[in-house]
Amino acid sequence: MQNKEEILFSAAENEYRESLRAFLDGVAANKIEREIYEQDFYPRELYGKLGDAGFLAPVLPVECGGMGKLAYEAILADELGAACVPLAWIHSTSSYAYATIARYGNEEQKGKYLPALKSGAAIGAIAITEPGAGSDVMRIKTSAERNGDAYRICGEKRNITNGSKADVLLVWAITSPEVDPARGMSVFIMESDAKGFEVERDYKLLGGFPGTVNSYLRFDDVQIPGRNMLGGENEGAKVMFDELAIERALYAAMLVGEARPILELAVDYSRDREQFGTAISRFEGISFKIADMATKLEAAKLMVYHTVRLIDAGFDAEQESAMAKLLASEAFYEVAHNTVQILGGRGLTDEYPAEWAFRMARLSMIPAGTNEIMRFIVQREVYKMYKGKSGQKKSNVRKA
Numbered sequence: 035m036q037n038k039e040e041i042l043f044s045a046a047e048n049e050y051r052e053s054l055r056a057f058l059d060g061v062a063a064n065k066i067e068r069e070i071y072e073q074d075f076y077p078r079e080l081y082g083k084l085g086d087a088g089f090l091a092p093v094l095p096v097e098c099g100g101m102g103k104l105a106y107e108a109i110l111a112d113e114l115g116a117a118c119v120p121l122a123w124i125h126s127t128s129s130y131a132y133a134t135i136a137r138y139g140n141e142e143q144k145g146k147y148l149p150a151l152k153s154g155a156a157i158g159a160i161a162i163t164e165p166g167a168g169s170d171v172m173r174i175k176t177s178a179e180r181n182g183d184a185y186r187i188c189g190e191k192r193n194i195t196n197g198s199k200a201d202v203l204l205v206w207a208i209t210s211p212e213v214d215p216a217r218g219m220s221v222f223i224m225e226s227d228a229k230g231f232e233v234e235r236d237y238k239l240l241g242g243f244p245g246t247v248n249s250y251l252r253f254d255d256v257q258i259p260g261r262n263m264l265g266g267e268n269e270g271a272k273v274m275f276d277e278l279a280i281e282r283a284l285y286a287a288m289l290v291g292e293a294r295p296i297l298e299l300a301v302d303y304s305r306d307r308e309q310f311g312t313a314i315s316r317f318e319g320i321s322f323k324i325a326d327m328a329t330k331l332e333a334a335k336l337m338v339y340h341t342v343r344l345i346d347a348g349f350d351a352e353q354e355s356a357m358a359k360l361l362a363s364e365a366f367y368e369v370a371h372n373t374v375q376i377l378g379g380r381g382l383t384d385e386y387p388a389e390w391a392f393r394m395a396r397l398s399m400i401p402a403g404t405n406e407i408m409r410f411i412v413q414r415e416v417y418k419m420y421k422g423k424s425g426q427k428k429s430n431v432r433k434a
């Protein structure tokens with residue numbers, strides 16, 4: 035008989051997920067997560083093992099050693115989120131970087147950067163946000179001035195995941211200051227040993243899991259060869275919007291994964307914990323919370339996989355990726371919040387992952403675009419879609 039996973043996923047996808055789970059069990063990823071929680075170290079070595087075993091970068095085209103589908107990358111983000119949070123965070127921006135290089139890179143760039151990112155030998159980062167440009171990404175000030183065959187990059191980037199650990203950074207900068215930034219920015223592939231690049235500090239974040247890194251970066255006259263421009267000159271905004279759609283879908287997949295073991299913890303605990311002579315799961319005040327948590331998490335999961343399939347089919351999924359990120363972060367928050375409540379006083383202790391899940395779920399509403407910005411994108415697309423009696427419906431066709 036078919037199981038439900040066979041309806042949603044292909045045989046090859048289920049096989050990939052199963053072998054990934056077996057690998058993560060084999061390396062005791064979940065036990066390492068606990069060690070990182072206690073000792074705060076960056077699991078670079080474990081990330082390398084994941085690459086050596088061939089699990090990284092399934093989104094890459096087959097000729098680059100991948101499986102050519104973002105759906106596999108979402109499965110990877112989801113499973114890493116469930117097994118080992120800091121490992122999932124290394125994968126997060128690395129995967130956004132390699133997916134973007136695969137999409138926009140020329141043969142030389144792909145040949146130079148993808149093998150190391152795929153093997154896990156190199157870690158990737160995405161550098162968009164600046165002190166003056168957060169939600170309003172078009173207001174970046176980092177400049178890239180042409181200097182012969184190179185560009186001189188000057189500026190600052192804030193809140194960059196993996197920023198101080200990354201080997202390869204995608205850096206957005208203004209190349210034509212005289213025009214609107216949407217037509218005047220470009221993106222560069224920068225190696226972290228470039229002269230003039232400096233990590234000012236790593237932040238301690240509310241909800242930042244030990245072993246994850248979030249950095250403030252400075253670019254003081256960093257010379258980047260012109261051949262490292264990704265996409266065309268002044269085409270950085272288009273690359274950014276495509277990157278953000280992929281980022282939001284994969285980020286949401288990671289959150290769905292992070293929430294799964296927390297829901298499971300709430301179910302197990304409520305079944306075992308007795309008060310008033312019975313398991314607390316028998317009180318609707320508890321079991322209805324479980325129902326809401328499971329329902330919202332399932333909806334988020336379906337939205338994630340629907341979104342990556344749209345992207346794989348060539349659609350512009352800006353609206354769906356915003357919906358996926360919104361749903362996944364809010365589902366995760368509800369799961370974590372209710373799990374703390376279901377565990378009572380023990381939910382607040384460090385005996386269980388509920389306390390850190392709650393803090394992490396709070397954090398999840400800000401990266402990859404805040405939830406207000408996700409709502410802004412969704413409503414904008416909905417108003418375009420339904421123009422009223424006299425208006426025309428927005429076209430829903432695939433990109434050429």
Ligand SMILES: Cc1cc2nc3c(=O)[nH]c(=O)nc-3n(C[C@H](O)[C@H](O)[C@H](O)COP(=O)(O)OP(=O)(O)OC[C@H]3O[C@@H](n4cnc5c(N)ncnc54)[C@H](O)[C@@H]3O)c2cc1C
Nearest residue numbers: 160161162163168169193194195400401402403404406407
């Ligand atoms: C853990 C973490 C990891 C991150 N990783 C990266 C990374 O790897 N690379 C990177 O480039 N960036 C990264 N960021 C930055 C992140 O994308 C920004 O923090 C986010 O986009 C918000 O920008 P901001 O912090 O400047 O807030 P602001 O844009 O200043 O927003 C402040 C408040 O105003 C609200 N707001 C702003 N505009 C509107 C509007 N139009 N309508 C309604 N409300 C609005 C926001 O929702 C928010 O509540 C990360 C952030 C965090 C916390």
